Amino acid sequence: xxxxxxxxxxxxxxxxxxxxxxxxxxxxxxxxxxxxxxxxxxxxxxxxxxxxxxxxxxxxxxxxxxxxxxxxxxxxxxxxxxxxxxxxxxxxxxxxxxxxxxxxxxxxxxxxxxxxxxxxxxxxxxxxxxxxxxxxxxxxxxxxxxxxxxxxxxxxxxxxxxxxxxxxxxxxxxxxxxxxxxxxxxxxxxxxxxxxxxxxxxxxxxxxxxxxxxxxxxxxxxxxxxxxxxxxxxxxxxxxxxxxxxxxxxxxxxxxxxxxxxxxxxx
Amino acid sequence: xxxxxxxxxxxxxxxxxxxxxxxxxxxxxxxxxxxxxxxxxxxxxxxxxxxxxxxxxxxxxxxxxxxxxxxxxxxxxxxxxxxxxxxxxxxxxxxxxxxxxxxxxxxxxxxxxxxxxxxxxxxxxxxxxxxxxxxxxxxxxxxxxxxxxxxxxxxxxxxxxxxxxxxxxxxxxxxxxxxxxxxxxxxxxxxxxxxxxxxxxxxxxxxxxxxxxxxxxxxxxxxxxxxxxxxxxxxxxxxxxxxxxxxxxxxxxxxxxxxxxxxxxxx
Amino acid sequence: xxxxxxxxxxxxxxxxxxxxxxxxxxxxxxxxxxxxxxxxxxxxxxxxxxxxxxxxxxxxxxxxxxxxxxxxxxxxxxxxxxxxxxxxxxxxxxxxxxxxxxxxxxxxxxxxxxxxxxxxxxxxxxxxxxxxxxxxxxxxxxxxxxxxxxxxxxxxxxxxxxxxxxxxxxxxxxxxxxxxxxxxxxxxxxxxxxxxxxxxxxxxxxxxxxxxxxxxxxxxxxxxxxxxxxxxxxxxxxxxxxxxxxxxxxxxxxxxxxxxxxxxxxx
Numbered sequence: 001x002x003x004x005x006x007x008x009x010x011x012x013x014x015x016x017x018x019x020x021x022x023x024x025x026x027x028x029x030x031x032x033x034x035x036x037x038x039x040x041x042x043x044x045x046x047x048x049x050x051x052x053x054x055x056x057x058x059x060x061x062x063x064x065x066x067x068x069x070x071x072x073x074x075x076x077x078x079x080x081x082x083x084x085x086x087x088x089x090x091x092x093x094x095x096x097x098x099x100x101x102x103x104x105x106x107x108x109x110x111x112x113x114x115x116x117x118x119x120x121x122x123x124x125x126x127x128x129x130x131x132x133x134x135x136x137x138x139x140x141x142x143x144x145x146x147x148x149x150x151x152x153x154x155x156x157x158x159x160x161x162x163x164x165x166x167x168x169x170x171x172x173x174x175x176x177x178x179x180x181x182x183x184x185x186x187x188x189x190x191x192x193x194x195x196x197x198x199x200x201x202x203x204x205x206x207x208x209x210x211x212x213x214x215x216x217x218x219x220x221x222x223x224x225x226x227x228x229x230x231x232x233x234x235x236x237x238x239x240x241x242x243x244x245x246x247x248x249x250x251x252x253x254x255x256x257x258x259x260x261x262x263x264x265x266x267x
Numbered sequence: 268x269x270x271x272x273x274x275x276x277x278x279x280x281x282x283x284x285x286x287x288x289x290x291x292x293x294x295x296x297x298x299x300x301x302x303x304x305x306x307x308x309x310x311x312x313x314x315x316x317x318x319x320x321x322x323x324x325x326x327x328x329x330x331x332x333x334x335x336x337x338x339x340x341x342x343x344x345x346x347x348x349x350x351x352x353x354x355x356x357x358x359x360x361x362x363x364x365x366x367x368x369x370x371x372x373x374x375x376x377x378x379x380x381x382x383x384x385x386x387x388x389x390x391x392x393x394x395x396x397x398x399x400x401x402x403x404x405x406x407x408x409x410x411x412x413x414x415x416x417x418x419x420x421x422x423x424x425x426x427x428x429x430x431x432x433x434x435x436x437x438x439x440x441x442x443x444x445x446x447x448x449x450x451x452x453x454x455x456x457x458x459x460x461x462x463x464x465x466x467x468x469x470x471x472x473x474x475x476x477x478x479x480x481x482x483x484x485x486x487x488x489x490x491x492x493x494x495x496x497x498x499x500x501x502x503x504x505x506x507x508x509x510x511x512x513x514x515x516x517x518x519x520x521x522x523x524x525x526x527x528x529x530x531x532x533x534x
Numbered sequence: 535x536x537x538x539x540x541x542x543x544x545x546x547x548x549x550x551x552x553x554x555x556x557x558x559x560x561x562x563x564x565x566x567x568x569x570x571x572x573x574x575x576x577x578x579x580x581x582x583x584x585x586x587x588x589x590x591x592x593x594x595x596x597x598x599x600x601x602x603x604x605x606x607x608x609x610x611x612x613x614x615x616x617x618x619x620x621x622x623x624x625x626x627x628x629x630x631x632x633x634x635x636x637x638x639x640x641x642x643x644x645x646x647x648x649x650x651x652x653x654x655x656x657x658x659x660x661x662x663x664x665x666x667x668x669x670x671x672x673x674x675x676x677x678x679x680x681x682x683x684x685x686x687x688x689x690x691x692x693x694x695x696x697x698x699x700x701x702x703x704x705x706x707x708x709x710x711x712x713x714x715x716x717x718x719x720x721x722x723x724x725x726x727x728x729x730x731x732x733x734x735x736x737x738x739x740x741x742x743x744x745x746x747x748x749x750x751x752x753x754x755x756x757x758x759x760x761x762x763x764x765x766x767x768x769x770x771x772x773x774x775x776x777x778x779x780x781x782x783x784x785x786x787x788x789x790x791x792x793x794x795x796x797x798x799x800x801x
Contacts (some may be wrong), residue, residue: 030296138324236517292562293563404575505777505779519664
């Protein structure tokens with residue numbers, strides 16, 4: 001399994017998937033840069049009279065609900081519909097959905113009118129979408145991870161997609177397969193956009209690898225290992241951010257095989 | 268006094284205040300990152316149908332008028348009203364108000380319909396708001412600092428708030444107390460957003476310390492010392508920005524007591 | 535010729551031109567920072583009820599069509615009209631125009647209602663605007679550079695402006711003079727916004743140097759040399775971005791004369 005995961009990075013660099021991202025303005029630059037560093041080709045095409053047409057030609061679509069303007073909201077729906085019509089995989093990052101009724105409504109529209117292949121959120125967001133009690137504070141999850149594996153499975157089966165929940169341990173499930181990933185460092189929570197960047201990387205891998213469970217695991221393992229390597233080189237967040245980009249650029253199959261901390265559960 | 272100021276950083280890191288920021292897109296990422304590095308929890312919640320409700324649950328609200336879109340304008344008013352209703356302190360950064368009639372109108376609305384606890388601007392902005400002649404160039408103040416202390420006192424009394432004017436020397440006043448702070452380096456003017464980041468830090472400290480004069484002094488002293496330390500390590504702006512974040516992350520009570528250059532005037 | 539080009543940097547640092555930029559949110563921070571590092575004064579003034587008035591007082595206007603919101607679209611037209619009325623030079627960056635009918639329409643309006651002094655695009659964008667077949671992929675040009683010099687000349691004569699096409703070699707023409715610039719490194723394509731930052735620098739130099747052909751060459755040579763120097767210091771994109779800003783800050787006349795790889799063709 002880890003061999004399949006490690007090979008995703010090579011497939012991605014060979015294909016250079018074009019990833020359309022409609023994402024919050026806080027970390028839009030970070031998302032573009034990490035996709036480039038990883039080997040993908042980002043295009044932050046989000047004007048609502050361009051997003052439908054542009055989504056036809058991309059390898060994957062990344063939708064992040066962070067600081068969603070009214071115009072972005074329309075663009076996201078249009079792009080999601082286009083993705084359904086044109087068979088383009090969609091990665092959804094339901095940022096802060098537990099504290100915003102509006103975001104729940106938008107997620108419903110994306111799923112009903114468009115499509116979702118991967119939902120990547122923090123523990124609170126995933127539990128909330130799975131119908132469980134979620135403890136959140138602003139955009140951050142503060143609850144424990146109890147019941148998180150079940151929440152991932154439930155949500156994956158509900159929408160027939162891959163679900164990834166990040167936290168102290170990261171969980172990935174397609175409803176049958178389950179991966180528990182323990183890479184990463186605390187310092188990733190001290191830079192803004194680590195979650196957004198991970199979501200963007202998921203869109204990159206999903207744009208290059210057909211098996212979306214494997215693709216999602218590859219993105220999460222890569223981010224976690226890159227975080228660990230960056231932290232070895234830099235113990236403060238300004239320098240850490242710089243090294244994180246460098247580490248994603250340098251990551252390769254060998255590094256993934258040697259440094260991954262992944263356990264597969266389930267059937 | 269400096270002991271009280273130095274303790275703010277420890278209070279902040281204990282409380283981890285949730286800071287809602289509605290701010291310009293030029294430096295929104297920098298503001299989020301410096302708040303995280305300082306020990307606060309940033310949430311750039313600015314959608315106009317979310318900003319009122321979100322402002323209920325935060326420790327402080329940061330309003331920056333830099334590149335204000337129409338949607339942000341509505342959000343800022345809604346959030347300021349929510350802050351008044353829910354007793355949340357507000358830090359206002361009146362970017363470029365001397366060259367924009369529209370921004371003056373928005374400031375009036377924020378003050379009349381909402382509330383303002385701290386106004387943090389450059390010398391030109393503060394003089395202008397105090398009704399004095401202000402020399403500005405685009406978004407920058409180019410006038411001298413003559414009469415600036417009086418302008419701060421006047422403005423603080425006018426709106427019953429704390430006023431901070433930045434420049435070669437930084438002035439803070441609550442109408443009675445006056446602090447003159449001489450920390451900082453020229454290089455801070457060579458990176459975009461040093462002023463915005465400082466405004467965000469003020470919201471962080473005001474979210475953790477009841478005495479807003481002390482809180483504002485703590486943010487300004489911290490930024491100045493971090494700038495000095497960053498400049499020791501890096502003499503060019505790309506590297507300086509990285510070290511600035513690192514230095515804000517590393518700052519502590521001892522550093523503030525040892526390195527602060529603050530003089531208290533007035534009663 | 536290279537002496538004239540090298541002197542632009544000194545003129546710019548003496549004048550500190552105020553550059554108004556209306557640009558995409560992906561790289562707006564990078565554009566502001568590189569203008570500051572170069573020695574210009576950026577003002578990202580883009581609110582549509584401010585952009586007309588603000589354009590009166592600036593030295594140059596930079597218009598970048600990357601992720602153009604509806605509000606930015608109106609602002610760009612207003613600012614371009616103001617530039618025409620008030621005799622302010624305009625640098626246009628027609629990002630992704632080959633894949634967006636909407637952007638072509640906006641470019642037409644800018645040229646018809648406003649003015650354009652420099653068009654800076656990648657090879658695909660310039661060929662497309664010159665009426666030739668362009669090979670593009672998302673926001674990137676993937677075609678070869680065959681026929682590019684002719685495209686630059688054609689477009690420069692069509693709109694009576696300077697045209698700069700970037701790629702493996704960068705071409706600049708005012709319809710008569712032609713410069714071929716071979717500075718730069720591959721790593722510039724691995725960070726987002728290298729093209730946007732270059733466009734912003736062009737606005738900086740055009741705001742300081744009357745001869746727009748010389749000004750544009752100065753910006754391109756500076757960016758290329760800074761890229762080479764950054765790459766000497768850093769082989770991965772996170773660190774490279776940091777060093778790029780540092781190198782633009784440190785660049786000077788001697789460095790430009792010694793390191794420029796520029797050939798002048800034509801009359």
